Amino acid sequence: xxxxxxxxxxxxxxxxxxxxxxxxxxxxxxxxxxxxxxxxxxxxxxxxxxxxxxxxxxxxxxxxxxxxxxxxxxxxxxxxxxxxxxxxxxxxxxxxxxxxxxxxxxxxxxxxxxxxxxxxxxxxxxxxxxxxxxxxxxxxxxxxxxxxxxxxxxxxxxxxxxxxxxxxxxxxxxxxxxxxxxxxxxxxxxxxxxxxxxxxxxxxxxxxxxxxxxxxxxxxxxxxxxxxxxxxxxxxxxxxxxxxxxxxxxxxxxxxxxxxxxxxxxxxxxxxxxxxxxxxxxxxxxxxxxxxxxxxxxxxxxxxxxxxxxxxxxxxxxxxxxxxxxxxxxxxxxxxxxxxxxxxxxxxxxxxxxxxxxxxxxxxxxxxxxxxxxxxxxxxxxxxxxxxxxxxxxxxxxxxxxxxxxxxxxxxxxxxxxxxxxxxxxxxxxxxxxxxxxxxxxxxxxxxxxxxxxxxxxxxxxxxxxxxxxxxxxxxxxxxxxxxxxxxxxxxxxxxxxxxxxxxxxxxxxxxxxxxxxxxxxxxxxxxxxxxxxxxxxxxxx
Amino acid sequence: xxxxxxxxxxxxxxxxxxxxxxxxxxxxxxxxxxxxxxxxxxxxxxxxxxxxxxxxxxxxxxxxxxxxxxxxxxxxxxxxxxxxxxxxxxxxxxxxxxxxxxxxxxxxxxxxxxxxxxxxxxxxxxxxxxxxxxxxxxxxxxxxxxxxxxxxxxxxxxxxxxxxxxxxxxxxxxxxxxx
Numbered sequence: 224x225x226x227x228x229x230x231x232x233x234x235x236x237x238x239x240x241x242x243x244x245x246x247x248x249x250x251x252x253x254x255x256x257x258x259x260x261x262x263x264x265x266x267x268x269x270x271x272x273x274x275x276x277x278x279x280x281x282x283x284x285x286x287x288x289x290x291x292x293x294x295x296x297x298x299x300x301x302x303x304x305x306x307x308x309x310x311x312x313x314x315x316x317x318x319x320x321x322x323x324x325x326x327x328x329x330x331x332x333x334x335x336x337x338x339x340x341x342x343x344x345x346x347x348x349x350x351x352x353x354x355x356x357x358x359x360x361x362x363x364x365x366x367x368x369x370x371x372x373x374x375x376x377x378x379x380x381x382x383x384x385x386x387x388x389x390x391x392x393x394x395x396x397x398x399x400x401x402x403x404x405x406x407x408x409x410x411x412x413x414x415x416x417x418x419x420x421x422x423x424x425x426x427x428x429x430x431x432x433x434x435x436x437x438x439x440x441x442x443x444x445x446x447x448x449x450x451x452x453x454x455x456x457x458x459x460x461x462x463x464x465x466x467x468x469x470x471x472x473x474x475x476x477x478x479x480x481x482x483x484x485x486x487x488x489x490x491x492x493x494x495x496x497x498x499x500x501x502x503x504x505x506x507x508x509x510x511x512x513x514x515x516x517x518x519x520x521x522x523x524x525x526x527x528x529x530x531x532x533x534x535x536x537x538x539x540x541x542x543x544x545x546x547x548x549x550x551x552x553x554x555x556x557x558x559x560x561x562x563x564x565x566x567x568x569x570x571x572x573x574x575x576x577x578x579x580x581x582x583x584x585x586x587x588x589x590x591x592x593x594x595x596x597x598x599x600x601x602x603x604x605x606x607x608x609x610x611x612x613x614x615x616x617x618x619x620x621x622x623x624x625x626x627x628x629x630x631x632x633x634x635x636x637x638x639x640x641x642x643x644x645x646x647x648x649x650x651x652x653x654x655x656x657x658x659x660x661x662x663x664x665x666x667x668x669x670x671x672x673x674x675x676x677x678x679x680x681x682x683x684x685x686x687x688x689x690x691x692x693x694x695x696x697x698x699x700x701x702x703x704x705x706x707x708x709x710x711x712x713x714x715x716x717x718x719x720x721x722x723x724x725x726x727x728x729x730x731x732x733x734x735x736x737x738x739x740x741x742x743x744x745x746x747x748x749x750x751x752x753x754x755x756x757x758x759x760x761x762x763x764x765x
Numbered sequence: 766x767x768x769x770x771x772x773x774x775x776x777x778x779x780x781x782x783x784x785x786x787x788x789x790x791x792x793x794x795x796x797x798x799x800x801x802x803x804x805x806x807x808x809x810x811x812x813x814x815x816x817x818x819x820x821x822x823x824x825x826x827x828x829x830x831x832x833x834x835x836x837x838x839x840x841x842x843x844x845x846x847x848x849x850x851x852x853x854x855x856x857x858x859x860x861x862x863x864x865x866x867x868x869x870x871x872x873x874x875x876x877x878x879x880x881x882x883x884x885x886x887x888x889x890x891x892x893x894x895x896x897x898x899x900x901x902x903x904x905x906x907x908x909x910x911x912x913x914x915x916x917x918x919x920x921x922x923x924x925x926x927x928x929x930x931x932x933x934x935x936x937x938x939x940x941x942x943x944x
Contacts, residue, residue, distance in 0.1 A: 274922060277901065279895070279897050401932075428928050439919065557936070561919075562917065612886070612890070614941055616914075617938055620918070622938065
């Protein structure tokens with residue numbers, strides 16, 4: 224079914240990257256059409272989904288976001304079960320949602336920046352890749368991202384990560400709960416480590432962006448019940464009020480090129496598998512670091528036999544994340560994780576150093592989720608009743624904690640997304656991902672992060688410690704459309720414009736050339752701002 | 766409105782009037798999930814009073830009738846001998862002249878009756894009857910695990926304080942708050 228778009232710019236995806244770019248275009252007076260594979264839902268629906276889950280399911284954020292049959296995302300049951308076809312030494316078991324607003328629905332809101340060194344791994348340490356530009360180039364875009372999302376953070380430069388900043392955070396840091404305060408105290412006094420306030424897209428002490436102040440509901444993941452945390456969905460109505468057209472349940476399955484190898488149109492299926500064609504002059508594909516390369520590969524044509532934007536062969540390669548190990552400690556004294564936001568502090572200094580020539584850095588995080596849901600089943604299994612049961616649940620809630628060891632990883636072409644021969648509900652190929660965290664990460668665990676974690680456990684007075692048995696994913700999907708200056712070994716340029724198609728942009732985590740250790744979203748948004756400037760300029764010239 | 770609290774814990778034999786009253790209380794209070802089949806309600810209501818009596822003997826806290834009605838409906842589906850086992854538990858408690866769980870739990874013999882006792886306790890503390898992602902949820906806010914920590918932790922998704930007002934001293938593990 225042909226459909227001529229009234230908008231010169233078509234954005235595929237309504238997550239944080241798509242909505243930030245849409246807003247920049249609207250600011251410049253350029254109309255936009257946004258296509259979203261999944262449904263548009265209310266916050267109340269997700270909150271009720273969460274509250275109605277059994278206790279055993281509350282730990283998986285995706286349980287609140289059931290896939291629609293036409294837009295599956297990874298989930299333990301339903302349309303998304305088995306969606307990711309995984310292979311390799313390690314499991315690239317990601318979670319994300321295909322809903323309007325995207326995966327910031329269930330992010331923690333953490334907004335670490337990269338450091339200057341994080342962007343120059345190859346030139347400084349001889350590993351990985353350098354970025355196409357330096358930190359000074361990215362810094363103004365970080366600032367715009369922080370003001371757009373509403374990021375709170377400390378005023379004290381000694382507590383900022385990194386301290387190279389051109390403007391203060393728009394809001395002050397959130398206070399620590401008692402567990403974080405005690406953790407901060409013991410790692411400083413006993414180990415000399417600095418546990419600093421997390422920069423986070425959560426309103427601190429005041430409203431911001433027409434959203435209320437955080438009230439410590441301790442439910443940022445899977446959903447902030449009051450919208451104090453930024454998520455992409457909070458922007459959708461504002462975009463529409465400004466003239467954006469948002470079409471949900473529209474699964475883009477093909478990118479069409481013309482004789483000049485420019486992008487001419489995208490095609491999407493509606494839930495009834497009727498296909499629609501939308502033309503335009505500029506196209507932004509921002510539908511997640513995994514779905515974007517999948518769509519590029521699915522769209523292979525005679526001019527682009529290996530997929531759109533894939534002359535380099537790098538589309539779908541270099542899939543990255545922050546491989547993490549969780550250390551669960553049992554403590555003699557109560558820490559009481561679970562007061563305030565779920566992620567509110569971290570030890571970042573351990574991510575930096577000349578050791579990066581040999582192994583990955585790591586960031587250590589005291590998880591601040593209320594621990595009832597993690598300990599209640601174990602307490603009940605002890606066969607206790609009455610007062611003894613009450614006391615055991617309370618003791619285990621107060622005196623246990625999770626410390627997360629999050630590692631950086633290097634881009635590796637063998638960590639690769641391809642198209643599976645298995646099909647989803649619309650008959651589209653499921654993504655297949657082969658993954659191995661690599662020796663750089665494993666060596667870090669052996670000689671660096673695990674020893675530090677053990678010292679942290681000792682400092683906390685741990686009487687028992689348990690480590691996860693394998694690397695788990697942090698759900699920070701990066702690398703699949705990697706950025707670089709050389710079209711022979713990268714997919715997009717410094718503006719996230721594809722080397723192969725001058726009117727196609729792929730902003731977001733896929734462009735990141737290194738991961739560092741901190742969460743990727745703020746960098747994705749900074750890249751979105753940088754791309755948006757180029758897109759606006761290109762649209763105005765057109 | 767009559768509730769299960771109107772009856773003494775040791776009262777086992779139900780009159781027709783009491784059975785009708787318990788059913789009326791549940792209907793008036795909207796206690797039964799619309800998702801439950803009609804037969805489940807009709808059958809569960811027969812055991813509602815003894816179920817709540819057993820529950821209050823096993824779990825010595827304020828218990829919500831509505832949660833109890835939902836839990837009972839699920840138990841009834843799984844266990845055709847439920848009424849008999851509830852009677853056995855009440856009889857054991859009565860034989861020990863118990864008013865709290867510590868006073869009679871050791872007298873419950875290992876086996877199906879004890880398993881039911883543990884299951885009922887499990888249900889009240891977790892809000893579901895199994896530790897599986899597909900378990901039916903009968904309670905969230907009323908699940909007693911949250912009550913054990915109510916002096917310091919919010920129930921996730923609810924608030925315990927105002928903006929930036931959650932700094933506080935660590936509280937000791939004991940005593941457990943009253944609930």
